[in-house]
Amino acid sequence: MITDYKPAVNFNHINYSVDGIHILKNITESFPEGKITTLVGPSGAGKTTLLKLCNGLLSPDSGEIYIKGKSISSYEPVELRQLVGITLQSAPMINGSVLKNLALPLELQGRELIEKDAKNLLHDVGLEEEFLHRPIKDLSGGQRQKVSIARTLVNRPQILLLDEITSSLDRISQQEIEELIVKINQKYKTTIIWITHNLQQAMTVGNYTWVMMKGEVIETGTSDLLHSPVNEKVRHFLKGEVK
Amino acid sequence: MSYVHLSIALIFVILPIILSKTLNLGLERDTMIAVVRSIVQLLAVGYILKFVFDSENMIYILLMVTVMIAAATQNAQKKGVSIQGITWKVTVTLVVIEVLTQSILLGFKITPPTAQYIIPISGMVIGNSMVLAILFLNRFTAEVETHQDVTELILSLGGTPKQAIHTQLITAIKSSMIPTIESQKTIGLVQLPGMMSGQIIAGADPMQAVQFQLLILFLLLTTASVTSAMLGYLSYPSLFNHRMQLLRGK
Known part of the structure; x- marks a missing residue:
């Protein structure tokens, strides 16, 4: 259990099921504030569901989630989603320019994104200013993913959830995104929770790690645990024996 | 138009049934059901309408x-x-x-x-x-x-x-x-x-x-x-x- 830091997100006996199938089983853990925590584990472990619970896209069947010390149900849904941003692996882009995509979160609040702020956002995610008016369809996978992260950052979330955002990218783009995650964490003190299948990324970028399997959190700790796990199931997973 | 004339118009029903049988479309039964239902339903509606129109209620x-x-x-x-x-x-x-x-x-x-x-x-x-x-x-x-x-x-x-x-x-x-x-x-x-x-x-x-x-x-x-x-x-x-x-x- 991660106990030496103030929690940004706290799970208290969380259960979640779909059609009688248990997706998450009695999760009681926390994500430290201002740190990068990676979630690793085989497919179907419940990692994405966990992120969607934090952003309020889903609600647990039982248990309580606390965001920055307050029960998640005490937040208004819109307020919660601005506080806890999420970039999903398959986040769709809106047809049109990069600017149109970046402007979306403010447009939903009836506000306008000024071009200077849009350029700053692009700068933050490592894209040149001239990308602003480029059609989204002309962007590479890595560039799209950066725009997707920048779009989530428009709301200035204090907690950023990232779901396998590098899985379909080449090595160079992966590295750029890794650097970007560290930069966002350091510049804005954003708590980052990042699902990744790449154990090397988890070890080098993450401060903390959760290993999840079949809806349960098997082991948590600093990312060093991936070098020398205590749990036997985790050792099997790290050896590639559990898919 | 009399009921005799309407009966003669059933030729238009026989033709698709023959065609269905010849081309093995397998639609003969459905065609017959459709025809019978439309006759029964429309005649029933006709009588009901006549009753409602006459009563003006x-x-x-x-x-x-x-x-x-x-x-x-x-x-x-x-x-x-x-x-x-x-x-x-x-x-x-x-x-x-x-x-x-x-x-x-x-x-x-x-x-x-x-x-x-x-x-x-x-x-x-x-x-x-x-x-x-x-x-x-x-x-x-x-x-x-x-x-x-x-x-x-x-x-x-x-x-x-x-x-x-x-x-x-x-x-x-x-x-x-x-x-x-x-x-x-x-x-x-x-x-x-x-x-x-x-x-x-x-x-x-x-x-x-x-x-x-x-x-x-x-x-x-x-x-x-x-x-x-x-x-x-x-x-x-x-x-x-x-x-x-x-x-x-x-």
């Missing part, structure tokens, strides 16, 4: 309109079973359409308040509204399913359910209205509308028939837009819960 007119709405609701709601409370939503839509159109027609004395006018016009309005509801529900449920990721994206960025479903809703409303608008563009050029043809055959003045047909076309335009928009705005909130989460089969 408003209660019977209301009863017939109620039956039409109930049958149309039963048919249309099947396409939206995934939407909570779809039956009452379709019913309310059809009732509003009927009340709106009849209020204008009777209020401005465009048509007289008799069974002869109220029932056939109600039939056309409710029938058209039912088809529109089916088209809308078909498209809307497909759009919601296909673009679930966009809905989720907008919700995740702090959008409301209305904002999250807006594009899918507008696409479904537009696509369900297009057939009505498009068919009206070519009317008279490609085909003469059924009601107008019927009146002309029955000996009515063609210009009088055209006037009535235009009245029906205008009514159907209102029916199309009000049905789709109303059903859309009644339906979309049931796709979300009070926490602004997209409901899925859980």
